[in-house]
Amino acid sequence: MTDAAVTAPGVSWFSRLKDSRVGPVSFMILVIMVIWYAGAVYLNAPRVIEQFERGKVQWTASQLMDKAWSMKRPILPAPHQVAVELNKTIFQKKITSKRSLVFHAWITTSSTLLGFAMGGLLGILLAAGIVHVRTLDRSLMPWIIASQTIPILAIAPMIVVVLGNLGLTGVIPKAIISMYLCFFPVAIGMVKGLRSPDPLQMDLMRTYSASTSQIFWNLRWPSSVPFLFASLKVAVAISLVGAIVGELPTGAVAGLGARLLAGSYYGQTVQIWSALVVASVLGMALVYTIGLIEKFTLKAMGAKS
Amino acid sequence: MSNPDTAAPASAKNVVEARKLSLVFGEGESAVHALNNVDLSIEDGEFVSFIGPSGCGKTTLMRVIADLEKPTGGEIMVHGGTPEQARLDRAYGYVFQAPALYPWRTVRRNALLPLELMGMNKALREERVAKYLGLVGLEGFEKKFPWQLSGGMQQRVSIARALGFEPDLLLMDEPFGALDEITRDHLNEQLIHLWQETKKTVVFVTHSIPEAVFLSTKIVVMSPRPGRINKIINCSPPPDRTLDWRETNDFLEVAHEVREALRAGHSYDD
Numbered sequence: 001m002t003d004a005a006v007t008a009p010g011v012s013w014f015s016r017l018k019d020s021r022v023g024p025v026s027f028m029i030l031v032i033m034v035i036w037y038a039g040a041v042y043l044n045a046p047r048v049i050e051q052f053e054r055g056k057v058q059w060t061a062s063q064l065m066d067k068a069w070s071m072k073r074p075i076l077p078a079p080h081q082v083a084v085e086l087n088k089t090i091f092q093k094k095i096t097s098k099r100s101l102v103f104h105a106w107i108t109t110s111s112t113l114l115g116f117a118m119g120g121l122l123g124i125l126l127a128a129g130i131v132h133v134r135t136l137d138r139s140l141m142p143w144i145i146a147s148q149t150i151p152i153l154a155i156a157p158m159i160v161v162v163l164g165n166l167g168l169t170g171v172i173p174k175a176i177i178s179m180y181l182c183f184f185p186v187a188i189g190m191v192k193g194l195r196s197p198d199p200l201q202m203d204l205m206r207t208y209s210a211s212t213s214q215i216f217w218n219l220r221w222p223s224s225v226p227f228l229f230a231s232l233k234v235a236v237a238i239s240l241v242g243a244i245v246g247e248l249p250t251g252a253v254a255g256l257g258a259r260l261l262a263g264s265y266y267g268q269t270v271q272i273w274s275a276l277v278v279a280s281v282l283g284m285a286l287v288y289t290i291g292l293i294e295k296f297t298l299k300a301m302g303a304k305s
Numbered sequence: 306m307s308n309p310d311t312a313a314p315a316s317a318k319n320v321v322e323a324r325k326l327s328l329v330f331g332e333g334e335s336a337v338h339a340l341n342n343v344d345l346s347i348e349d350g351e352f353v354s355f356i357g358p359s360g361c362g363k364t365t366l367m368r369v370i371a372d373l374e375k376p377t378g379g380e381i382m383v384h385g386g387t388p389e390q391a392r393l394d395r396a397y398g399y400v401f402q403a404p405a406l407y408p409w410r411t412v413r414r415n416a417l418l419p420l421e422l423m424g425m426n427k428a429l430r431e432e433r434v435a436k437y438l439g440l441v442g443l444e445g446f447e448k449k450f451p452w453q454l455s456g457g458m459q460q461r462v463s464i465a466r467a468l469g470f471e472p473d474l475l476l477m478d479e480p481f482g483a484l485d486e487i488t489r490d491h492l493n494e495q496l497i498h499l500w501q502e503t504k505k506t507v508v509f510v511t512h513s514i515p516e517a518v519f520l521s522t523k524i525v526v527m528s529p530r531p532g533r534i535n536k537i538i539n540c541s542p543p544p545d546r547t548l549d550w551r552e553t554n555d556f557l558e559v560a561h562e563v564r565e566a567l568r569a570g571h572s573y574d575d
Contacts, residue, residue, distance in 0.1 A: 200405040203373055207399040208419045209392050218418065222409045301409035302450035 036079050043075040044068040077270045085274040098254065101278050107255040108243050109282060111171045115178020116239040120232060122179060123186025130187075131194040131220070132212065148184050152177065152242065157249040174255075178242035182235035189231030193224025225301060229294035236286045244279060256282075320384060320474055320506045321347040321370055327378035328365060328532075338531030339365040340376070345525065345534065347508060349473075352500055354509045354517040355525045356563065357570070362532020363510045363525075364402075367478050370508065371399050383474070395423060397474040398467030402482055404459035406451040406466075412438065413447035416466045423470060430469075437465040440499060457488040461495075468503070475507045481516070490548055493519055501544060514567075515551055518542075518559045526563060528570030536566040 041064070048067040052059045069078040077085075086101070093100035126144065129136045156177050163173045197219050205215045247257025256275050263272035326343040329336050340362045347353050355363035368374040369381060372388035383391035391397060398419075406415045416438055420430035438444060441461040451459055460480055467475060481489040493516060500507055500520075511517050517524050524538040540559045543550065550556055 198405075200401050200403055201407065204399070204401065204405050205422075206373060207371055207392065207397070208422045209395060210422050214422050218422070219407065222407065225409075302411065302452070304452055 033079055036076075037069070040074065040076045040078045041065055041068045044071055047071070047075070073267045074269055077273050081270050082273045082277060085270045086277060089274060090278075101256075101259070101274060104254055104256050104259050104275070105278050105282055108240070108247065108257065108279070111174035111246065111255070112178055112236070112240045112243040112282075112286070114171060115175035115242055116182055116236050118175060119179035119182035119235060119239060120186050123183040123231070123235070124190050124228075126183065126187040127190030127194055128216070130191050132216075144184065144187055147180070152181060152245055153248075155180070156245050160246070160249050174243050174246035177246035178239040181242040182239040185231040185234040185238070186228075189227045189234075190224055193227025194220045196227065197223045222301065225297060229290065229297070233287050233290050233294075236290055237283050240279065240283050240286060318348060319346045319382075320349050320351075321345065321508070322382045323366075323369075323379065324381075325379035326366075326369065326376050326381050328362075328369060328374060329377045340369070341531035341533045343379070343532075343534055345537075347506060347523075349506055350504055351523055352507045352509065352521050353523045353525060354511055354521040355527055356511055356514065356517045357527030357535075357567065358512065358529055360532070361527040361529040361570075363527050364478055365532060366527075367476055367508060367510050371397060371476055391474075395419075395470060396472055397476050398470065398472040400460075400463055400467050400475070400477040400480045402479045404451070404456075404463040406459055406462055408451050410450075411447065412443065412449050412451070412454070412462050415451065415462055416469055419466060419470050425470070433469050433471075434465070437468045438462075440468070440502075441465045441495065455488075457484050457492060460484065461492070464496075464499075468499075473505060475505050477507060477509045479510050479512070482511070489513075489516070494548060496520065497546065514560050514563050518556055518563060519546070519548075519551060524559075524563055526566040526570065528567075535570040538562055538566065 045064060045068055048064055048071070049059075051067070052064075068074070069081070071077075074081070089099060089101040093102075095102045095106075097103060126140065130140055131137075159177055159180070160173045163169070163176065194216075201219055201223075202215070205219055210218070244255070244257040244260070247255040248261055256279050259275040260272055263269065263275065323343050323345040326340055326345075327338070328340040329338055331337055343362075343366060345366075355366060357363050365374060369376050370383055370388060372383075372392040381388060384394075384396050386394075407418065410418065413434060416434045417430055420433060425433075435444075438447060441464055443458065443461055443465065446454065446458065451462070454462070460483075464477075464480065481492050484492070496507075497520065507520075509517075509520060518540070519542070522540060522542070524540065525534055526536045526538065527533065528535045538559065542556075
C-alpha cells in the first residue's frame with residue numbers, strides 16, 4: 001500500500017485504492033462467502049434432513065439448501081441471515097435501545113479505550129523504568145512475562161470479584177482486564193524502542209552533557225515512536241478482546257460480550273455471529289485508526305512519505 | 306583534579322595537555338593497549354591532525370579528550386581542568402565520523418538541538434543557527450529533513466551544529482571519511498576558511514595524508530599495537546592556500562615526512 005502511495009503522487013486516492021486493493025479484497029470476500037455458504041449447508045444439513053424424514057417429505061438438493069440457509073437456530077447461520085440480523089440490530093433500532101448492536105458496541109468500545117489508555121500508559125512507564133533503572137530491568141521483566149502466561153479467562157473472574165468487593169463495578173473492572181492484556185506488547189516494544197538510539201546519537205547527547213530527562217525527551221522518546229505504534233496496534237486489538245472477555249464473568253447485560261453470552265444461553269447463533277462480526281469490524285476500525293495516527297505522526301517527524 | 310602536582314604553568318596556555326596517558330581495554334591476555342604513554346600538548350588556535358592506520362588509537366585519544374572514554378593511566382587536562390569538567394562546561398564541539406543527525410528533526414532543528422539543551426534564549430539560538438548554517442553553505446535547506454540531503458551536506462549540518470554554541474575547541478573524528486574525494490576536497494577548503502575565520506582550536510582525526518598536510522599546523526603521527534605517538538611534525542602551511550598548494554614542493558616534502566613516519570611505525574611492528 002505504501003509502495004503504491006509513493007509511485008502515484010498525482011493520482012486520486014480513489015483510483016489508487018481501486019488499483020491496489022479492491023480486486024484482491026473482493027476476491028477474498030467471494031472465496032470466504034462460498035466457503036461460508038457451503039459450510040452452512042454441510043453443518044445444518046443433518047438437522048434439515050432429519051426434519052424432512054420426520055415429515056416424510058421427498059426433498060431435493062435445492063430444497064435442502066433453502067432450508068439449511070434459513071433455519072431459526074442453525075449450527076452455522078448463512079451470511080445473509082447474519083446480514084439481516086445486523087441490519088435489524090444496527091439500523092432499525094434506536095441507538096439507545098438495548099437491542100441495538102451500536103449500543104452494545106459502544107459499551108465495549110468505552111471499556112476497550114479506557115483499558116487501552118491505561119495499559120498503554122502502564123506499558124510506557126514500565127519500559128521507561130526498565131531502560132533507566134538497572135534493578136528494574138532485572139527484577140521486573142520476569143514478572144511482566146509471567147503475567148501473560150496466566151490465561152486471561154482464568155484471571156478475569158478473580159479481578160471482577162476482587163474489584164467488586166472494593167466497590168468497583170461497571171466499566172472499571174472490564175478496563176482493568178483490558179489493561180492487563182495490553183500493557184504487555186507496549187512494555188516489550190517500548191523497551192526495545194527506548195533503547196534503539198545508536199551509540200553515536202547517545203555520545204552526541206553526552207558531549208552536550210545532557211541530563212537523563214533531556215536525553216529521554218529529545219532522543220529516546222522520538223526514536224521509539226515507530227516501535228510505539230507497532231505495539232499500540234497489537235495492544236488495541238487485544239484490548240478489545242480483554243473488554244469482551246471481561247464482560248463474560250461480570251454477567252454484564254450490555255456490551256458485545258454480553259450479547260455473545262446471551263446468544264449462547266438461548267442458542268441464538270445468528271445473534272452470536274452478528275456480535276462477532278461487529279466485534280471484528282470494531283477491532284479493524286481501532287487498528288486502522290492507530291495506523292492513521294501513526295501515518296500522520298511519522299510524516300510530521302520527517303519519515304520518507 | 307585538585308592535585309597540586311599536575312598544575313604545570315604551561316597548561317594555562319595549552320588547550321589540551323596529556324602526560325604519559327594510557328588506556329587499556331579489558332584485562333589479562335585479551336587486554337588491548339589502545340593508548341600507551343602518550344605525551345601531547347595542543348596550543349590555543351592550533352589545527353592538529355591525528356594520523357595513523359586503523360587501531361592506532363587516534364579516535365580513542367580524541368574520545369579521551371572529549372571524556373567519552375576514561376584513561377587508565379597518566380594525566381590529561383583540557384582547558385586546565387579534567388576532561389569531565391570540560392564536557393560539563395560544554396567546552397568543545399564534537400563532529401563524529403557519521404553526521405549523527407536526528408532524522409525526525411529538520412536541518413534547522415538539528416542545529417538548534419545543543420542550543421535548546423543548553424537553555425539559550427530563543428532569539429539568540431535562531432540567530433546562531435542561521436549564522437552557522439550560512440557559514441557551511443546551507444541557507445535555504447533549513448526545512449529539509451536529513452534524508453533529503455547528500456552525505457556531504459549532512460556532515461556540514463553536523464559541523465554547523467558543533468559550531469553553534471561557539472566552543473573554543475572543535476574535535477573532528479574523521480568527519481569526511483565516508484565522503485567521496487571531490488566532496489572531501491571541497492569541504493577541506495571550507496574547513497580552512499572556517500578555522501581562519503573563527504580562530505578555534507581544531508583537533509582532527511584522519512587517515513588521509515593529503516588531508517592532514519593540507520589542513521594542519523601540527524601533525525601527530527600514530528602507530529598501532531600499542532597505540533602510541535610516533536612523531537609530531539610541525540608545519541606552517543600558507544594561510545591563503547587553495548587545493549593547488551598540494552602540488553607544491555613544500556606540500557610534498559611534509560607529505561613525505563608524514564609517510565616516512567608512518568612507515569617507521571609499521572616496521573616497528575614486524
